[in-house]
Every structure is written in structure tokens, then in C-alpha cells.
Amino acid sequence: MESIGVLMTSPMLSYLEQELERRFKLFKLWNYPSFSAFAQSNSPSILAVVGGTTIGADAQMIDSLPNLEIVSTFSVGLDKIDLTKCKQRGIRVTNTPDVLTDDVADLAIGLALAVLRRICEADRFVKNGFWKKASPELGVKFSGKAVGIIGLGRIGSAIAKRAIAFGCPVSYNSRTEKPETGYKYYSNILDLAANSEILIVACALTKETYHIVNRKVIDALGPKGILINIGRGKHVDEPELVCALTEGRLAGAGLDVFEDEPEVPEQLFGLENVVLLPHVGSDTIETSKEMAELVIQNLEAHFLNKPLLSPVI
Ligand SMILES: O=CC(=O)O
Numbered sequence: 001m002e003s004i005g006v007l008m009t010s011p012m013l014s015y016l017e018q019e020l021e022r023r024f025k026l027f028k029l030w031n032y033p034s035f036s037a038f039a040q041s042n043s044p045s046i047l048a049v050v051g052g053t054t055i056g057a058d059a060q061m062i063d064s065l066p067n068l069e070i071v072s073t074f075s076v077g078l079d080k081i082d083l084t085k086c087k088q089r090g091i092r093v094t095n096t097p098d099v100l101t102d103d104v105a106d107l108a109i110g111l112a113l114a115v116l117r118r119i120c121e122a123d124r125f126v127k128n129g130f131w132k133k134a135s136p137e138l139g140v141k142f143s144g145k146a147v148g149i150i151g152l153g154r155i156g157s158a159i160a161k162r163a164i165a166f167g168c169p170v171s172y173n174s175r176t177e178k179p180e181t182g183y184k185y186y187s188n189i190l191d192l193a194a195n196s197e198i199l200i201v202a203c204a205l206t207k208e209t210y211h212i213v214n215r216k217v218i219d220a221l222g223p224k225g226i227l228i229n230i231g232r233g234k235h236v237d238e239p240e241l242v243c244a245l246t247e248g249r250l251a252g253a254g255l256d257v258f259e260d261e262p263e264v265p266e267q268l269f270g271l272e273n274v275v276l277l278p279h280v281g282s283d284t285i286e287t288s289k290e291m292a293e294l295v296i297q298n299l300e301a302h303f304l305n306k307p308l309l310s311p312v313i
Helices: 014-023 035-045 059-064 083-089 101-116 119-127 154-165 189-194 215-221 238-247 285-303
Strands: 005-008 025-028 046-050 070-072 092-094 147-150 170-173 198-201 226-229 252-255 274-276
Touching: 005 014, 005 035, 014 025, 014 285, 025 035, 035 046, 035 059, 046 285, 059 083, 070 285, 083 092, 092 285, 101 119, 101 154, 101 198, 101 226, 101 252, 101 274, 147 154, 147 189, 154 170, 170 189, 189 215, 215 226, 215 238, 238 252
Parallel strands: 005 025, 005 046, 046 070, 070 092, 147 170, 147 198, 198 226, 226 252, 252 274
Antiparallel strands: none
């Protein structure tokens, strides 16, 4: 397989880079001034693209790679891949589901706890020596709060399971009702928000879920509500969120993702009721390695004409 050209779109994990380098002819897009500069001399060699959450495989990339056979993304999210184009061209697509579910669900709960119990603020309080002179602010209880989940797929369900363990009543909105779960279903996102104290975004980013959390949803969640986003930044109308947080129309937010990563609205930096993370939902040593293995095994299976491990297309 050493002669098969694989294009990695951005630095993701050095283990993945090394393993791809050992098996394939690896091209690293970030070593070229632009995609067009790369494509000009290398496009016919590329049979596979390994994308991620920053750069996937858009229409321009796919169109420029005449021999592309497979896109294997180092992510569960598929929003950076032009799936329609891949289907039209007969290009296979794989992602990394399941292996990251626990980590992302853990982080959603971690963010809720961090916002409500003021964990980051309290940490700074101790480290800055304020404990000797003052008392920290009181936090807000998490156990028992009404948790609303947007998207009850693998990750949403794992969050629900964890929330139930904290004694939180769980309700959800998703494309279809899942009566077997026993959680309360709201077909209308505004009703879900109005009946939740903590609203967690855990759905896939599609045309339908773009800005699913808009001003109306934020207002329905209300001034005591907390928004947690471990999905994609584009699920939330970010300027509206910033506005609601600065005006006190929302009590707080825990955000792992942003509309224009790594750009984060600076108005959020000074807010103690907001916890900001650099898109690290699945970033644990264990899970990153499992994701890398899945990317590699999918590529190997494809080039050996074996069934793909986690096919999307
Ligand atoms: O955001 C992370 C992923 O899609 O895997």
C-alpha cells in the first residue's frame, strides 16, 4: 500500500500521522501554501483523504482529485464533507462513531457541572490567592435539574443516561420520537427549551439543524437556563447567544464548539458564567488512539477490497 497516495488535511494526532506514513504515501496539506498549490502537482496521486473537524473534503477538493476513492474522517461529524458529491462520484466515506461517545457525553456533563458549580472560577479563586481574603460565590445545584437534549442519537443517549444518574428528568427533541427510551419527547424545540433548565445540543449538523438554537429558543430557555453545546458551533446563532449572555437573558453556557473555530467571541472572555473549551469533546489519549485505528482500518479495508468498519457511504 506504500504507493497509495493519502492526503491528510490538517494536523490531528501525531500517532495517526506516523501510522499513515508507515503504510501509505502520505501528503500533509499543511506543508503546502494552499490546496490549489498542492493539487497542481499531486492531485492524480491521491486515492484517499483523511479529513477532520477543521478541514474535511469539500466540493472543490473532491472535484480536484480525479482518482479519489475514499474519504476517512477522523471525526464522527460529517459536516465538513460534501456527502452529495461523494455519492455522485461513488466515493466511499467513513467516520469514527461509537469510540468517542463516552468522552463527548462525559464532557457535556462536565461542562454543565463546571458552569453551575462555578468550577473554573473556583479554581482561579484558589490559585489567585483570594481564598485567604474572601468567600467564593455560591454555585447552583445540578442534581435533579430538568435536562433537555437536542438529538437523541448515540451521544445524546449517552448524555441522557448520565443525566438520569444525577437524578435529572430528561426530555429531548429529535427527528423521530423514541418511545422505548421513556424520556419525554418534544417535537417542537421551543417547547423543549421552555421545559428545560439545562439545554444540551448533541445532534448532527445538517441544513435542518443549522442555528437550531436561535433567539427564540434562547428566550424560551430563559434567564435561569444554561446552554451546553458539544455538537457544532453552527448549531447556535452565536451573536444571539453572546447578546443573551451579556444582557442576562440566559444564566450561563458551556461551549466546546464555536461558529468560526478557533475564533471565539471576545465578549465571552470576561463572563464568569461561561465555560469555554477548544473543541476537545473526544480528545482523550484513549479515544484519540481508537479513532486513529478506525481511520487506518477503514482505509486498509477499502484498499484490500474488504468491508469497511464504519461506512457512511
Ligand atoms: O467533533 C468531533 C467529532 O466530530 O468527532
